[in-house]
Amino acid sequence: MAEDRPDDTMFQDAVEALRRGDKTRAKELITLLLKADQNNPTYWIWLSAAVDNTKERIYCLQTAFKLDPENGTAKRGLILLGALAPDESIQPFPMNRPRAWEEKLLLANEKPKERGFKALAKSPITRLAFVLLIGAGLVSAVIFGLILPRRSNVRPTETNTPGPSPTFTTTPTLFGATAPPTKAVLGPTPLSYFLPQTYTPTAVYVNTPRAAQSGDQYRLALAAYAEENWDEYISNMQIIASLEPDAADVPYLIGDAYRFKGDADSALDFYNEALKINEDFGPAYLGLARARLLDNPKANVDALFEQAIELDPDFGEVYLERARYNINNNDPEAAIVDLDRADRLIPNSPTVYMTYADAYLALDDKKSALEAAETAYSLDITNLDVYKLLGKLHIESGEYERAIEALDVYAVYETEDDQVFGLLGQAYYEMGNYEVATNNFDRAEALNKNGIRKFLVYKGLANLELNNLDKAVEDLEKAASADDTSFVINLGLLRAYYLQEKFGSAFQKAEALRSLAETDEETALMLYWHALVQEKRGEVKDAIKDWQALLKMDADVMTEKMRSDAELHLRTMVTPTNTSKPGTKTATPRTPTPRSGTVTPTPKGGTGTPTPTPK
Incomplete structure (x- = not known):
């Protein structure tokens, strides 16, 4: 496997990991290399040695073979795995080192004497x-x-309060395959590994130097904070509170920890405790606003934001939090104003630009939203939320491959986010990879049955394209119960019922499409399927009217196959007859029979009848 080996550090690390038997580490590194260069056959060959089963190994070697048909290593591997016919021109793997069993059989006096160390x-x-x-x-x-x-109990005082670090505990898998979670120490390479220099997060605004006697306890509190162990953090900070009864920031920080735990009531108590110590302590008002919104997302906290700004107009976090609040309350214009202030006070903050993206999305300015998200990414590639947001925005703009790239990175580290697997399913559906799409939808549904609702239409349509009719009907009927006015959902159900030969149910959906079609393209689809259903129901005259109406429409509102089907069906269904006037004929409909001269197509995903994108 030494053909065309790239000379780069990450690749060499992957090779060394394989040599010491650490397949998990090797697969992780080579997967990352392939994200940057998917057309490198050498990477695919080495990945085949790192994957866990024969099916994945064959896939890797076949990919390498397609990229480089002359690659002897790929050919030998496929022959050994039975995926390629034997070829006498392919030489076996060279045996240029002693076998393990030969080494063990060497007599002591035959082995070279050891020297030196x-x-x-x-x-x-x-x-x-x-x-x-x-x-x-x-x-x-x-x-x-x-x-x-x-x-001696005297310790140096810690004055820096870093933000919490994400804990990555999963192993990346081979493009859509599922791997069980592993221990944290065996998890994927932290994203910070790929930074050219260490990223420094925005410093915490409240940063009061601790008293000398609090040094040890504060050190322990910081370690617990970094691990997001909020109970231990609170316990240590409460000891500090007894040592520094006049420090308003201590109960404020304890309130933050309770808020991170989701305990809004306890958070409110400690924020109020901070204000009892110092009623002019501005951050505590921000804490109150956050805790009240945690308890009730619709709470009115305008006065608390105003109080925090009045006491400390240079507190950038207040403007950032109020911007989020304004977005959630359908006022993205006000959010942009607050974000402009936050950007001046917290320069180069990825969180600020992430919120800019949300505000622009609310304004339906997708271009500006994408620019803001890309700026956030450039400022901090370790922020996983950026990858999720980029995935959403790339889907919105129709860039499905880029969406998959971003969402795949997120899914490596966050394996319990059902929405991300739903988005991956949607992107793969739009790419026409229906099997991978349904795999992602199934994974999303396993994590959260309710969370899949917004993706049910894509899941149903993907199953329809795979001819999983029962699953398709189940998904689309659930989607229809939430939105029975969707043209796409009703058309999908019509197609599924038709293929199940439930022509009565299909007719009901065809009739519903008459009132739901808004564009010429949708009207063409309605006529096409209405005609097919009426033929099956024996309503020949009605079907002829539909085919004739379809042919009167402009050719560019339908596929070429739809038009050719209409012409063929009309020729099959209509028999010319003589009239009383010499030289003229009239068309007489005849009932089609199931003989070879009658065309009765069974449309599927590849019939040339497009499905509009769900809205």
Whole structure:
């Protein structure tokens, strides 16, 4: 597997991981390399050695073989796996090193004598000296690490309060395959690994230096905060509160921890406790606003935002939070004004630009929303929410491949977000990859049965294209119960009922489409399917009217196949007859029979009849 090996650090790390048997790490690194260069056959070959089953291994080697048909390694692998016919021109893998069993059979006097450090390390005298050295080190560690520090309680004061770090606990999988979660230490490479330099998050606004006697406790609190262990953080901060009874920021920070836990009542108590210590402490009013919104998203907290700004007009977080509040209350214009202020006070904040994107989306300015999201990404590629937002925006703009790229990164680290798997399903549906789409929809539904509702129409249509008719009907009927005026949903049900030969139900949906069709394209689809259904129901005259009406429409409002089907059906259904006037004929409808001369198509996804994009 040494053909055309790229000379880059990440690839070499992947190769080394494979050599030491760490397939999880190797697969993770090679998957990331393939996101940057999917047409590299060498990456695919090495990935085949890292995946877990034969089906995935064959897929990787077949991909490499398609990219490089002369690649001997890919050919040999496919032959060995039975996926390619044997080829005598392909040489077997070279045996340029001794086999393991041969190595074990070598006699002691046949093996080369060890020299240097290896020989020295096997000497009994050397081993005894090494044990004595370790013992002396342990004694020193006990004296200097445990006994001497107890003589002094004075510790340097911690003054920096970093924000919480995300904990990544999953392993990336091979393009749509599912892998079980692994321990945190074996998780995917943190996104910060790919930064050219360390990203520094926006500093916490409240940053009061701690008293000397609080140093140890504050250090423990910070460690708990970084791990998002809110109970331990609260416990340590409450000890600090007893040591610093006049510090208003301590109960404020405890209130924040309760808010992160979702305990709005306790958060409110501690924010109010901060105001009892200092009624002019502006951040506490922001905390009250956040806690009340946590308890009731429709709460009116305008006065609290105003109070916080009045006491501290340079508190950028207030403007940012109020911008979110205004977006949720359908006032994106006011949100933009607040975000402009927040941007001046918290420059280069990815969170500010993420909120800009939300505001522009609310204004239906998708171009500006995408620009803001891309700016947020450029400021902090470790912010997972950016990838989710970019995925949504790329779907909105019809850039489904880019949407999948962004959402795939998010899904590697957040495996419990049903909405992201729903969005992936939607993007794959739009790309025409219906099997992968349904896999993602099934995963989303397994995580949250209610969360899949907004994606049911895509799930139903994907199952329809795969001819999973019962599943398609089940999904589309659920979607119709939420929106029975959707042209797309009713058309999907019509098609499914038709294929199930439930022509009465199909006719009801065809009739409903008459009033739901708004564009010429939708009218053409309605006539096409109405005609097919009426033929099956024996309503030949009605079907002829539909076909004739369809042919009178402009050719550009339908597919070429729809028009050719209409012409063919009319020729089959109408028999010319002589009239009393010489030289003229009239068309007489005749009932089609199931003989070979009658065309009765069974439309599926590939019939040339397009399905409009769900709105």
